[in-house]
Structure formats: structure tokens, C-alpha cells
Amino acid sequence: MAIQRKKITVVGAGFTGATTALMLAQKELGDVVLVDIPQLENPTKGKALDMLEAGPVQGFDSSITGTSSYEDTAGSDIVIITAGIARKPGMSRDDLVNTNAGIVKSVCENVKKYAPDAYVIILSNPVDAMTYVAYEALGFPKNRVIGQSGVLDTARYCTFIAQELNVSVEDVRGFVLGGHGDDMVPLVRYSNAGGIPIEKLIPAERIEAIVQRTRTGGGEIVNLLGNGSAYYAPAASLVQMTEAILKDKKRILPVIALLQGEYGYDNLFMGVPAILGGDGIEKVFELELTDEEKAALEKSAQSVRNVIQIVKG
Ligand SMILES: NC(=O)c1ccc[n+]([C@@H]2O[C@H](COP(=O)([O-])OP(=O)(O)OC[C@H]3O[C@@H](n4cnc5c(N)ncnc54)[C@H](O)[C@@H]3O)[C@@H](O)[C@H]2O)c1
């Protein structure tokens, strides 16, 4: 049988969804189906056609199709869910919970029907709780239901460290643990530039400022944009996760995973470092934490539990 291109569905053709679709095609990771609601079918088709017409200029052969019909998503290898409303200045991500829970649930019912074997990546906010909603609605095994927050939060953290040191972002490593809220936990002790612990390179008060800026990094962009939230770095993060799965790269990335005992949490979705490869979340890494780190993680976990409780009703 001829080798088939991979099929990637992006649900939600707004700022993040459309940007993700274009980046996926630019990297030729597969053929892309962009889905939005029936009322936006023509603009969705228009965006997809416009992106497709960038192919000859940029030299990509991925197809990009705009639709409002889930039949077009049938057999997708990966489904990325960006559908939902975004926050505006003065709002927290948690303010979106009721509206987006309904949207994510209805999207997942279609994913379950038309792409039952897909690996599903959730972006819609509040994303830890939305990953829980998706998991419940899909009924898929936990390795195939993956939330995106840590790649983005870590990208922000590494950007700020590289700026502070005036070094290449390529040499900065670190990761952010916990929920995608203002009490997320950038792990300073496990962060380095060129292998040198950042604690040896940056004064403590500057590190603390970087940690705080990372925690409120989403809000910083929301305030600057005025009418929506970040989408370039979020789209890049989704593409990195998709690539890790489709190419079975076994990247170590922070992802939102269902914890069943790891870090002492049971049945909670939260950001942790994991191997992301051809079978989705293949392994969660459990690190030893100091008492202070444990307390910070517990604060973040409590915030996630509170939002999930709203969804559970
Ligand atoms: N987890 C993260 O790190 C992260 C990062 C960025 C954005 N987000 C979240 O992602 C979501 C999307 O952000 P955005 O900036 O792209 O918003 P946006 O408003 O530009 O786009 C959202 C799109 O979803 C569509 N949509 C709504 N209901 C739908 C449904 N039932 N089926 C299909 N499509 C539907 C809308 O019509 C719209 O086009 C928001 O909830 C935002 O908070 C999360």
C-alpha cells in the first residue's frame, strides 16, 4: 500500500488555530484540516485557501482544507483543539471555564466519532481543566489526551533567561511544572544555560523577577494585545508537540498529563515533564522536589482542582 501523508485536524480557526495550521504546513508535518463553526465556514475556507496559496512561494506541498464538517476530519492522526473563547484584559483564564467546557465537550464528541484513533492535544483554556473535560468526553487512553501549557510557559521562561544573560535561546534549558495559571512553578534548580546552573549566573532577585514574569507571561500579552491572547508562541508549542508525536522523536517536554500517583497526585491533570513520542505521552518523569518546590506545586495543584470542581458541578 502507498505511504499516506499524516492527517492533522486543527479545531478552531481563530488566531491560534490558523497560525498553527500554517506552521504545520510550513513544516510539512501532514495535510491539515481546519475546522470552525458552521457560521464561520466561508471565512475558514478562505483562511485555508489563502494559506494553501502560500505553498508555491514557501515550497510546501501539505494540503490545507477549511471546513465546518467533521466528516472531513475522519481518520485524523492528530487532533488539536483550540476552539473556545480567549480572555481579555482584567479576566483570568478560569473565567472562561463554563463556556469553553461546553465547546470542548461538543468538539470531543465529534473527535470520538470521526477520529477515534487520534492523539488529541488540547489548548483551550483553562487548559488543565479542559484537558480533563476532553479526557472524560473522549474516553481515550490517557497517553492520547495531552494538554499544552508547559512548552509555552517554558519558552517564555527561557526567553527571559536568555535576555537576562544576553545569550542564545538555544543554550537555555529549564522547565515549568504545575498548572497553567499564575502559580505555575518554573523549576529554577533544574534550569541552566550551556549546562551551567542559572543560579550561578544570575542574582537571586533577578531570577525571582524572571519567575514572576513567566507566571504572568500570558497576562502580559493579553494586556498588550487588548482584545485577545497570545497565539504565535502557543502555535509554535503545538507544532513542536505534534512533531514529537508524528516523528516519534521521544522529546522530553512538559505536558499536561493525567497523574495517577506521580508527585503524590491522583486523578489530576497538570503539567509535568514527559516523553512525547509516537505513542503520545510515553512516560512521566517524577523528580525529587525540595519542600519549597513541593509547597509551590501543591498551591498550583489546588488552583487546578478548584477549576476542575467547577466543571464537575
Ligand atoms: N493553553 C495555552 O497555552 C493557550 C495559549 C493560547 C491560547 N489558549 C486558549 O486557546 C483558545 C483559543 O484562543 P485563540 O486566540 O485562538 O481564540 P480565537 O477567538 O481567535 O479563536 C477561537 C476559535 O474557536 C472557534 N470556535 C468556538 N466554538 C467552536 C466550536 N464548537 N467548534 C469549532 N470552533 C469553535 C471560534 O469560532 C474561533 O474561531 C482560548 O481558549 C485561549 O485562551 C491557550
Ligand SMILES: O=C(O)C[C@H](O)C(=O)O
Ligand atoms: O494567557 C492566556 O489567556 C492565553 C494563554 O494561556 C497564554 O498563556 O498565553
